[in-house]
Amino acid sequence: MHPYRMTATEFLNSSGLKVEDYVHSLLDRIAARDSEVQAWAYLDPEYVLSQARQLDAVPVEQRGPLHGVPVGVKDIFYTKDMPTQHNSPLYKDDAPTVDAALVMLLRSAGALIFGKTVTTEFASVTTGPKTRNPHNPARTPGGSSSGSGAAVGDFQVPVALGTQTIGSIIRPASFNGIFGFKPTWGAISREGVKVCSLNFDTMGFFARSIADLELLADVVRLEDDESPPPSFAIEGSKFAVCKTHVWPEVGPGTINALDLAVKLLRDQGASVEELELPDEFASLRRSHLQAFERDAGSTFLSEYIRAKDQLDPVLVDFVENPSKTSHHDHLAALDNLAQLRPKIDIIASRFDAILTPSVVDEAPEGLASTGNAALCGTWTALHVPVVNIPGFVGDHGMPIGLSLVAPRYHDRRLLKVAAAVAPILEGGGWKSSLLDFDVGVFWVVMRVLACAGVGVLVWEGRTGQLAKRKSIEWSVLGTASLLVFVQQACLFTALYRLPSTRVILFTHFSTLWLNTLWTTSKPRKTLAVALAWTLSIASDTQLSSANLWRFLPGYGALLGHSLTSNALDQTIGILAPSLGSTFTIAASVLGASGFALPFYLFRSVVLDSPPTPVIPLASLAALSFPRFLVTIFLSDHCTSLRLSSGFLHSRSFRHGPMLRSQFCFYFGMQPEKIDAFAPAPRTSTSRLIRSYLKTILSNPESRKIFYFLMLNMAYMLVQMLYGVWTNSLGLISDAIHMAFDCMAIGVGLFASVMATWEPNERFTYGYGRIETLSGFANGIFLILISIFIVFEAIQRILEPPEMNTSQLLLVSSLGLAVNLFGMFAMGGHHHGGHSHSHGHSHGGGGHSHAESHGHSEHGSPPLGFNDNGHSHSSGHSHSHSPPSSPLSPHPHSHSPPLTPSHSHSHSLSVHSHSHSHSEPCVDDHSHPHSPPSSPGSPHSHSYSPPSPEHSHASDANHSHSHSNEPLSPLQNGHAHSHGWDRPPTPASVPAKRLFNGSSLHVHPKTPNSPMNFELGTPITPNYQFGVDEHYKTHHEDEHIPNLHNPSHAPSHEGHSHNMRGVFLHVMADTLGSVGVIISTLLIQFYGWTGFDPIASLFIAILIAASVVPLVMDTGRVLCLDVSDREATIDQALSELRSIEGVASFTAPRFWPKDATTLIGSIHIQLASSASSFDPGGPHSNQRRTYTKLDRVVERVDSLLRRQISGLEELTIQVDESNT
Missing domain, CATH: 3.90.1300.10 (Amidase signature (AS) domain)
Incomplete structure (x- = not known):
């Protein structure tokens, strides 16, 4: 006081x-x-x-x-x-x-x-x-x-x-x-x-x-x-x-x-x-x-x-x-x-x-x-x-x-x-003994939260609920606690300014009337609530400008209470599934009392506030009791709306304007009956915004950034309003600085949300690298700020200006509290990296689904639309083991209708770069069947690479061959491939990209011809994504060794560049607040204003020193530099030759996807089987064959992933050996 x-x-x-x-x-x-x-x-x-x-x-x-x-x-x-x-x-x-x-x-x-x-x-x-x-x-x-x-x-x-x-x-x-x-x-x-x-x-x-x-x-x-x-x-x-x-x-x-x-x-x-x-x-x-x-x-x-x-x-x-x-x-x-x-x-x-x-x-x-x-x-x-x-x-x-x-x-x-x-x-009188008894709103809020916190501690001591919770998302719980604190402050501010019965009515139904105002699809109800507010304000102010400024803070507090209540509901909804509603609310209330305590100590110790008068606890209970009755016992909105309206009418709506205000308020909040057979309404803007908010709040990283952004914006608004009110240039300047901080944090929020978008035809590896770009931009921005601070500090050291430090200590202390909360929220582990590789395979007999992104270089460019193309191919293969006896049924497969795919390639001079997607979509079926020569001989399948002069106008064919030759592993079973590109040459067979899960199907816009569809852009073809229903039905839940399911949460390791950028931005503000506090105390003690630029100079150096590593790391990722892992990659490649069946490898390419993950592609040449070099053998008149293809590819994949940490995307192109 x-x-x-x-x-x-x-x-x-x-x-x-x-x-x-x-x-x-x-x-x-x-x-x-x-x-x-x-x-x-x-x-x-x-x-x-x-x-x-x-x-x-x-x-x-x-x-x-x-x-x-x-x-x-x-x-x-x-x-x-x-x-x-x-x-x-x-x-x-x-x-x-x-x-x-x-x-x-x-x-x-x-x-x-x-x-x-x-x-x-x-x-x-x-x-x-x-x-x-x-x-x-x-x-x-x-x-x-x-x-x-x-x-x-x-x-x-x-x-x-x-x-x-x-x-x-x-x-x-x-x-x-x-x-x-x-x-x-x-x-x-x-x-x-x-x-x-x-x-x-x-x-x-x-x-x-x-x-x-x-x-x-x-x-x-x-x-x-x-x-x-x-x-x-x-x-x-x-x-x-x-x-x-x-x-x-x-x-x-x-x-x-x-x-x-x-x-x-x-x-x-x-x-x-x-x-x-x-x-x-x-x-x-x-x-x-x-x-x-x-x-x-x-x-x-x-x-x-x-x-x-x-x-x-x-x-x-x-x-x-x-x-x-x-x-x-x-x-x-x-x-x-x-x-x-x-x-x-x-x-x-x-x-x-x-x-x-x-x-x-x-x-x-x-x-x-x-x-x-x-x-x-x-x-x-x-x-x-x-x-x-x-x-x-x-x-x-x-x-x-x-x-x-x-x-x-x-x-x-x-x-x-x-x-x-x-x-x-x-x-x-409910209000006078507290809010008008020389104590102020904060005094009441502090004691209400303190009593509530003591009650929660007693409840925790009896039940021990905290010990039973193993995992608590502390940043979200901290946000909920802060929202409770702000909510109660708004409540008592409104009670201080407005009639208590009206405050209870507006705060109890805050969710209803705010949703009505927010939802533009019901204009009559929106207008009714707005009219209720207008009539209420007009009745209180009597259309006087002097009265307006007296009551406006109360109505602003009502609006703030409604916003924080809705945000609190959303936050509790995130925590309640894992912690339980009771524990979540209790912990939030306890945290709110924890937030109030530092403010109380700062007010009492730093500001040297004199003691407040002693107020009986009975008076405190008298204020809380009516709100408790209304908010707890009247839980059903429709019923409580009618009951409270009737009850409060005699207390607060005696006169004509107030009665009309109540009627408008009731009409605007009353829920409508929904016709079950009515057509679904058009998605409203408010619902669209809520869906975006739901997306943000469902992701831990974006949720942390969003909460801190809201806190920063609220503090910025308070600073700006108080600065304008008191005509304080320092407060206004700091509020403008906070606005730039909010812009930087908003960029980080957008990046964290954008990084979760699914891959598409234009960005086949997804949007994860936007986080790296956001971190790089934040780092550059902070370096520029540091340079500006250095020059400004040097100028002020040479010419120390006059300073007014009367409000600096208070503002910087509050800013420090906000930024410390931000550092706490941003300091949690965020992990980057999203895997988009799927695969599904069965050993022996079964089905194999593969989706591949292949990158290869060839001496001559593959067939494409132009010399600078991008190749996508998709295929679906089913492999069946041969029968164990001649009496067993003949294995067969069925072919769905042709589903075309699209491919295009990039070629420069004599080098080409192809990117292929091998999808689990069955388009081309090849059935090489050979009846056994004797009852005991096995049924075998064999593959020989087609001759160069052999070509197909379309790969949608169905062929059968029967022989007693050994089964070629390159074509073991049913090979399905779609595409408008030419079939593979003898020197290059289709690449295998290991994916699991339901894959993307690529369908061209014009299905009639492989060559006549239009491109969406000069870079990207105009194709769309489909779903493999066969995979979803039969294989989505099965486990595949060495592969992972993309439907699971992405694996995250280490802090993402985006979070590092946001964290460093918050840390820079925190250092700024600390520097201002120290310099202010030194100025007040010694009287020399030069302490301020000296502190700023040290802060700028610390900021730059902490940001430079981020800029270097993000720059290396954006430049596709893997020099820090070159030794590890070389060691892994040197071990490939030890794998049985690998003759050699060519064109190894590895580049970073984000802070922790790599993408790679490699060509391997298979060693020929022993039968290919046995002229006296039973297969001496056949082409060269290869054995154990799937096992060789899987061993290569396993070795590279094991030796190269963070290797998430790997394309293996299988070629014939030249020897």
């Missing part, structure tokens, strides 16, 4: 707080608020500070009971060191030479006369004060003592003096939400005060606590006949409720307040009965006005004679008496009041106190009038003591107070009763 929020008693009880420091805080508050409230008629800050220093020099033993307590004085009290002007041009700059009697008493007790507060002209008219209500500048602060009431209500001074002729103490106290005390008439001397009526003017006090009023009563020596007064307890006490004859003029705010007060007192064990004044009191109001007007005529006669033209017309009428009130009438009025006073004493003595309204309703709008004082005038005319007790609010959120009345000269007894009643009435 800031010192200016302390009451006088709290200041006197504080240890170590000097009067000068207290006065400094009050002056700062006045400087910030006086342009809006305008409570002071005269104030000299330098003089006040000099008086404060003199008071600090007084020895402790010589200090009075009010030592150093600042007191505001109504500008009709004489003060010897300040002008007393009565808000009249006749007394402009008039400087009395003596103090009024009451001012003299206060000075002798050690009080500091702070300044003169605004009043109406001679405190006798109802128009003219420039002062505005601190709760709403568009409304009146009430009465001639408006300056004193507003100054105390706005925390500009702890106590102030006022006077009351009709209602100028009680009414301003009620309108400004403070305590006001009008003692018995004549109990305090009026000497030195410009009175209006000798028969009614009463001196009194404004304060923010009953303890302060009792302190002032001690100083002015108010004493009852029974002194000290007897002890008092609410339980068993007796109260009367007196509505007076003015009750028909009372508004709904006062009616509600009085009804609630009666209930609260009865709940505490008090007896409360209705008191109706006798009929003779009906003439009291008329008698009061008659007596007052004739008194005023005598009072202002001298000013009338001196300068009639400079007096307010009301004062002129007092002297001229246009109503011709006679002396007889005047005496009759005075006698009537005189005979009523002992009667009210007798009536009041039967009760501990009389409870009565202070005002007819909350402060009226406008400054033309100070409000209706009829209720106060009754008790002023009767000369009885009255205390206003705040604690309630009206329909527009303005304070409303109630009064306690006692018999004459029972002032101390009345204060004792008020001290017991005040906490009950304030606590019953």
